[in-house]
Amino acid sequence: QVFDLLIINGVVVTTDETREVDIAVIGEKIAAVEDRGSFKNAQAKKIIDAEGGWVMPGGISNHMQVHLQEPQLFGKGSSCDTFETGTRSAICGGTTTIIAFAPQSKTENSLLDALARTYAKAEGTCYSDYSFHLLVGNPSEQALSEFPILRSKGISSLKIYMTYEALQLSDYQILDVLFEARRHRITTLIHAENNDLILWMTRKLEERNLLAPKYHATSHPPLAEIEATYRAICLSEFIDVPILLVHVSSPTAAETIRAAQTERNLPIYAETCPQYLFLTKHDLDKPGFEGARCVCSPPPRDSPADHAALWRGLSNGTFTILSSDHCPFLYDDTTTGKKTCITAQHPQGHFKYIPNGIPGVETRLPLILSALTTSPSLLPLQKFVQTTSTNPAKLYGLYPRKGALLPGGVSDADLVIWYPPPGLEPFELRNEMLHHACDYTPYEGKVVRQWARWTVLRGRVVWERDGVGLVGRKGEGVFVERGGSSLRGRVRGEEWEVRGF
Ligand code: URP
Ligand code: ZN
Ligand code: ZN
Ligand code: ZN
Numbered sequence: 001q002v003f004d005l006l007i008i009n010g011v012v013v014t015t016d017e018t019r020e021v022d023i024a025v026i027g028e029k030i031a032a033v034e035d036r037g038s039f040k041n042a043q044a045k046k047i048i049d050a051e052g053g054w055v056m057p058g059g060i061s062n063h064m065q066v067h068l069q070e071p072q073l074f075g076k077g078s079s080c081d082t083f084e085t086g087t088r089s090a091i092c093g094g095t096t097t098i099i100a101f102a103p104q105s106k107t108e109n110s111l112l113d114a115l116a117r118t119y120a121k122a123e124g125t126c127y128s129d130y131s132f133h134l135l136v137g138n139p140s141e142q143a144l145s146e147f148p149i150l151r152s153k154g155i156s157s158l159k160i161y162m163t164y165e166a167l168q169l170s171d172y173q174i175l176d177v178l179f180e181a182r183r184h185r186i187t188t189l190i191h192a193e194n195n196d197l198i199l200w201m202t203r204k205l206e207e208r209n210l211l212a213p214k215y216h217a218t219s220h221p222p223l224a225e226i227e228a229t230y231r232a233i234c235l236s237e238f239i240d241v242p243i244l245l246v247h248v249s250s251p252t253a254a255e256t257i258r259a260a261q262t263e264r265n266l267p268i269y270a271e272t273c274p275q276y277l278f279l280t281k282h283d284l285d286k287p288g289f290e291g292a293r294c295v296c297s298p299p300p301r302d303s304p305a306d307h308a309a310l311w312r313g314l315s316n317g318t319f320t321i322l323s324s325d326h327c328p329f330l331y332d333d334t335t336t337g338k339k340t341c342i343t344a345q346h347p348q349g350h351f352k353y354i355p356n357g358i359p360g361v362e363t364r365l366p367l368i369l370s371a372l373t374t375s376p377s378l379l380p381l382q383k384f385v386q387t388t389s390t391n392p393a394k395l396y397g398l399y400p401r402k403g404a405l406l407p408g409g410v411s412d413a414d415l416v417i418w419y420p421p422p423g424l425e426p427f428e429l430r431n432e433m434l435h436h437a438c439d440y441t442p443y444e445g446k447v448v449r450q451w452a453r454w455t456v457l458r459g460r461v462v463w464e465r466d467g468v469g470l471v472g473r474k475g476e477g478v479f480v481e482r483g484g485s486s487l488r489g490r491v492r493g494e495e496w497e498v499r500g501f
Contacts, residue, residue: 001042002044002045005045007025023055031408053420062099063273064100080337080437080438089434091470100130104134127457129477160191192228215351216351225249248310251310254313271319276298281301283442320487323392340355367446417452417453
């Protein structure tokens with residue numbers, strides 16, 4: 001027996017266990033996971049000595065905006081990564097699968113058109129494996145009737161918005177989507193912020209001529225998120241269908257979710273992101289226009305106490321998923337970037353026009369693991385794997401092909417191998433180290449001590465940090481068909497079955 005790849009001397013961390021084992025790969029799949037030294041006499045085309053570093057299933061980033069020239073969805077401007085640069089950035093940070101958005105505009109009826117358009121942009125250009133969530137801007141009769149076709153094409157999730165002029169759905173429309181999602185076992189992601197509250201606060205700030213980037217945070221207060229989170233939970237409970245609340249930033253919103261999960265036993269899932277663990281609203285309060293770099297929605301919150309509450313939510317299971325919400329806009333660009341909000345009328349810029357979103361797909365795993373290297377009590381390593389890989393695989397119907405290291409050809413050989421504890425000599429993160437198309441990182445200068453040392457995609461090394469760099473190729477990533485969620489579904493009646501109504 002000749003293996004294609006052996007990974008020896010690693011500490012393998014999965015959601016279930018942490019073990020000193022060696023991994024054998026045949027073709028694109030995990031063939032065997034055995035005690036250290038088991039493959040001593042085996043032949044292999046390539047051997048990686050992990051030198052005691054952690055070996056984990058490759059990261060899954062289920063929250064990516066990598067479309068170019070889409071209608072201006074999140075303010076002016078258009079996001080700067082393509083599928084090529086976004087997925088390149090992903091693999092260099094240990095993420096082997098991304099799920100990006102396929103946006104349907106408010107003026108189009110079909111979801112399949114949106115899917116086809118996005119698929120055409122991705123096909124043949126990705127460095128990582130990929131799939132799409134439909135972003136439903138118009139739940140027309142036609143769009144709702146297309147849900148079973150989406151499922152037949154391997155698409156099992158969609159995202160809807162309670163805010164943003166270009167995307168906001170009414171509660172009535174949300175009920176339509178949730179009902180149809182229940183019938184077809186589709187996971188619905190919800191962006192929960194109260195749009196009217198944001199618009200009202202924005203006008204109050206404008207009346208006082210308070211327009212600097214930091215007022216983005218003032219105009220998106222925690223209560224806007226808390227109210228919409230509670231409302232989304234009610235709509236989900238009424239229809240009896242699971243939802244995922246994306247990019248949760250407010251500890252009180254997290255408590256609201258926790259109560260739904262523990263006191264009412266509801267299948268409410270939630271995601272948080274590194275920006276809500278590392279940034280605060282003070283990062284928007286910089287001289288001049290600098291704060292625009294950290295403008296995203298919801299905004300980073302008040303203080304390290306908020307960060308601590310969200311870390312606890314990751315530990316106790318309130319948060320199912322820790323994703324990136326990678327939505328990069330150039331900073332220093334007046335036609336597509338953050339500076340599109342600088343106009344003759346607003347020479348210093350106006351916060352309400354700054355495109356919302358920040359880059360983060362490459363820094364997600366290294367930043368979190370660096371924090372855990374310094375402060376292991378923040379989150380157990382197995383929880384890290386669970387929230388960044390295994391749970392997204394389960395919720396989005398990729399498990400156990402992705403998100404696991406199951407032998408016998410069950411799991412793809414998607415792996416990320418880290419530096420042995422205590423990690424690298426601490427160094428300062430710089431944007432030029434990254435592989436996205438963005439001209440900044442919100443974490444410039446942050447001290448880190450971990451990075452993906454090797455990333456393996458379906459058995460092939462695609463990133464080798466020491467002395468080699470990017471070895472993956474454009475087009476090597478494939479579209480992965482997804483099934484339904486394997487996390488707990490309906491509460492009343494049979495799992496995911498049509499009852500009542
Ligand atoms: O500011 C953000 N989060 N931009 C990306 C779009 C979204 O709502 O996730
Ligand atoms: Zn239907
Ligand atoms: Zn969102
Ligand atoms: Zn997003």
